[in-house]
Amino acid sequence: MDATSHAFPANARAGLADPTLxxxxxxxxxxxxxxxxQAIERLPEFEELREEGRAIKDHTLAHLxxxxxxxxxxxxxxxxxxxxxxxxxxxREAVLGICRAVGxxxxxxxxxxxAEEIALNDxxxxxxxxxxxxxxxxxxxQLRHEPPSHIIAPAIHLMKxxxxxxxxxxxxxxxxxxxLDDPRALCDEARTILRPHFLAADVGITGANFLIAETGSSIxxxxxxxxxxxxxxxxxxxxxxxxxxxxPTLEDAATLLRLLARSATGQEFSSYTTVSTGPRRPGDLDGxxxxxxxxxxxxxxxxxxxxxxxxxxxxxxxxCLNHCPVYAAVGGHAYGWVYPGPMGAVLTPxxxxxxxxxxxxxxxxxxxxCESVCPVKIPLPRMMRHWRAxxxxxxxxxxxxxxxxxxxxxxATRPALYHxxxxxxxxxxxxxxxxxxxxxFLPFAAGWTQVRDLPAPEGRSFHSLWAERxxxxxxx
Amino acid sequence: MxxxxxxxxxxxxxxxxxxxxxxxxxxxxxRVAAHRRNLIPARAASLAPAARIDLFVAMAEEVQTTVAxxxxxxxxxxxxxxxxxxxxxxxxxxxAPDPGLAAIPWDSWPLLDIRRGRAEPGDAVxxxxxxxxxxxxxxxxxxxxxxxxTTLNFLPDTHIVVVRAGQVVASYEDGWDLVRNRAxxxxxxxxxxxxxxxxxxxxxWPRTVNLITGPSRxxxxxxxxxxxAHGPRRLHIVLVDECSGPEGFGNAPAVG
Numbered sequence: 133m134d135a136t137s138h139a140f141p142a143n144a145r146a147g148l149a150d151p152t153l154x155x156x157x158x159x160x161x162x163x164x165x166x167x168x169x170q171a172i173e174r175l176p177e178f179e180e181l182r183e184e185g186r187a188i189k190d191h192t193l194a195h196l197x198x199x200x201x202x203x204x205x206x207x208x209x210x211x212x213x214x215x216x217x218x219x220x221x222x223x224r225e226a227v228l229g230i231c232r233a234v235g236x237x238x239x240x241x242x243x244x245x246x247a248e249e250i251a252l253n254d255x256x257x258x259x260x261x262x263x264x265x266x267x268x269x270x271x272x273x274q275l276r277h278e279p280p281s282h283i284i285a286p287a288i289h290l291m292k293x294x295x296x297x298x299x300x301x302x303x304x305x306x307x308x309x310x311x312l313d314d315p316r317a318l319c320d321e322a323r324t325i326l327r328p329h330f331l332a333a334d335v336g337i338t339g340a341n342f343l344i345a346e347t348g349s350s351i352x353x354x355x356x357x358x359x360x361x362x363x364x365x366x367x368x369x370x371x372x373x374x375x376x377x378x379x380p381t382l383e384d385a386a387t388l389l390r391l392l393a394r395s396a397t398g399q400e401f402s403s404y405t406t407v408s409t410g411p412r413r414p415g416d417l418d419g420x421x422x423x424x425x426x427x428x429x430x431x432x433x434x435x436x437x438x439x440x441x442x443x444x445x446x447x448x449x450x451x452c453l454n455h456c457p458v459y460a461a462v463g464g465h466a467y468g469w470v471y472p473g474p475m476g477a478v479l480t481p482x483x484x485x486x487x488x489x490x491x492x493x494x495x496x497x498x499x500x501x502c503e504s505v506c507p508v509k510i511p512l513p514r515m516m517r518h519w520r521a522x523x524x525x526x527x528x529x530x531x532x533x534x535x536x537x538x539x540x541x542x543x544a545t546r547p548a549l550y551h552x553x554x555x556x557x558x559x560x561x562x563x564x565x566x567x568x569x570x571x572x573f574l575p576f577a578a579g580w581t582q583v584r585d586l587p588a589p590e591g592r593s594f595h596s597l598w599a600e601r602x603x604x605x606x607x608x
Numbered sequence: 609m610x611x612x613x614x615x616x617x618x619x620x621x622x623x624x625x626x627x628x629x630x631x632x633x634x635x636x637x638x639r640v641a642a643h644r645r646n647l648i649p650a651r652a653a654s655l656a657p658a659a660r661i662d663l664f665v666a667m668a669e670e671v672q673t674t675v676a677x678x679x680x681x682x683x684x685x686x687x688x689x690x691x692x693x694x695x696x697x698x699x700x701x702x703x704a705p706d707p708g709l710a711a712i713p714w715d716s717w718p719l720l721d722i723r724r725g726r727a728e729p730g731d732a733v734x735x736x737x738x739x740x741x742x743x744x745x746x747x748x749x750x751x752x753x754x755x756x757x758t759t760l761n762f763l764p765d766t767h768i769v770v771v772r773a774g775q776v777v778a779s780y781e782d783g784w785d786l787v788r789n790r791a792x793x794x795x796x797x798x799x800x801x802x803x804x805x806x807x808x809x810x811x812x813w814p815r816t817v818n819l820i821t822g823p824s825r826x827x828x829x830x831x832x833x834x835x836x837a838h839g840p841r842r843l844h845i846v847l848v849d850e851c852s853g854p855e856g857f858g859n860a861p862a863v864g
Binding site for chain 2: 156159160163164175176177180181184188194195196197198199200201202204210216217218222266267268269272285286287288290291292295315316318319320322323326327330331345346347355356357358360361364365375380381382383384386387389390397399400401402403404405406407408409410411412413415416417418419429433434435436437438
């Protein structure tokens, strides 16, 4: 999909002003964090598992070439094929080539953020192939022609009335007077509508949560069972995934699986965890005849060995989105690309460029909740700071902002000057605000005072009070 | 340069090294071959068999799986019939062509209409065995094969699984070992470094291993959980307490 991350400020304002979105986000704000907390409280080893998960991913990334080659050998040995793709265009062509080779007309899809990243649906449609999203959330947003707003709950920005409207508009063969006023009815309708598509599809496309070097397997984790119908019923299964999903063994995957569902939805384990290894075996009564893996790089290997390597540990659980005050306020669409929230603020500039996505690492309060809930301890705030430093070094931010920062740096690196300025400014503001104790308006601070009052300083700075206390020998 | 070589070269450049030295590769191959277990939570691993089975039942019921315990093989047909009546379902089912299921005296309940094979779109109820049941999270582990088609696990509205008490293991890792032991050929590891000899999944390694924890569900609309999104709406386990079933009953002995 085309990124609109450069429009983050306008996107965010629109999100804040949208009452329906705010209602939907209100549900997410409380639900996910509470369920996660309950789940990890039931597992005393959770913290140790996080450390192990981090170590597994770090070990794999340090030897990524070895594990990818082993993985490829094992995929081939089990009868599958691996298609390496340097970028989105190569991945799209690989998928299209496989679809064309079998004369595919209908393609069912399980939820895959990598498929969103390479804008696969548009490419298939442009080439006369009909992609049908089968994850309920993905199906809803496909009907509404919009991108996902959350990596595990793509339609989290919608209320049920909007889903009902989308279904009435799309399912015109059904009785227009049917009741669609609760999630149960909507879920049943989607099940009924999508079932024939599962059966008619020529090709099924899924993503992968993990790739296993030991066995050449891919693993998907779902709750709906749509991914399994997608990959079991058609003649061809294509796994569209990216190369950092690899881990050495099934045991390593088990450790990460214990972290994944708890961090994502607060479940002990998702309903379906499926390990797929190659196509159907001789004698099997079902399963695809062909098994392909499209292995995407798209800028990820550039992150190895540098200050953003830790991002490649990401399990895509969305805990950082679910705990982010900025995401909770503006929603996922504001971020303007596939990956929203803190993980998106770090990953998007790497994948689409800092000139496009420079706003995202700035859209943070640096509260640190994202890092504290990350199952593999990715230092997200630190990496956002790295992006900010690069943005400054590359002169991508507006001149006023840059001059402001320079002025601040000049002040902050000269303690004597800073203390003198702080003392004068503090006293002046304290005096000016002595009546109300706060400011409703202040020159050059409209960004603050437009939406809240600025408390007036007491008059003296902490530094000067501390210095006085030291001089008096700590007695006061 | 091919995309593959370009990507692998890019990885080595980014990591500021060439191809890994032979001894490092050997050590990594050894790590894979050993597939050492990481930390396994004490929740299930610390339990004796009876308590482990109780934990399995409790965890399964927590995610809306229903569980009926029967004393022996002979009682399975009656329990299946009872369940279908209780759920107001027709007495028809499609069953895995699994030799382990043939050992159950289905003739004792002639009103059950049973077809053996893969699931077809019209099938309402399926019945299968499993390879193992993981107590830690109430998870069933099923493998695909000529006798165990995968469609049975996903296409019908109702999935009934017969679990032998001795199949209840503590962890996913116990389950992986069962899958490995079941494979007839040599395991793929250690992989040959120079590209010689057979690599990859061994003969008998299943196309699919399904870990199933409760019926299908979704929270995609307003985060309100609905069962039966696309997979089965109901998952019912018939847990057979009799540990020494007839030959071929169940796919593998339990471990641990």
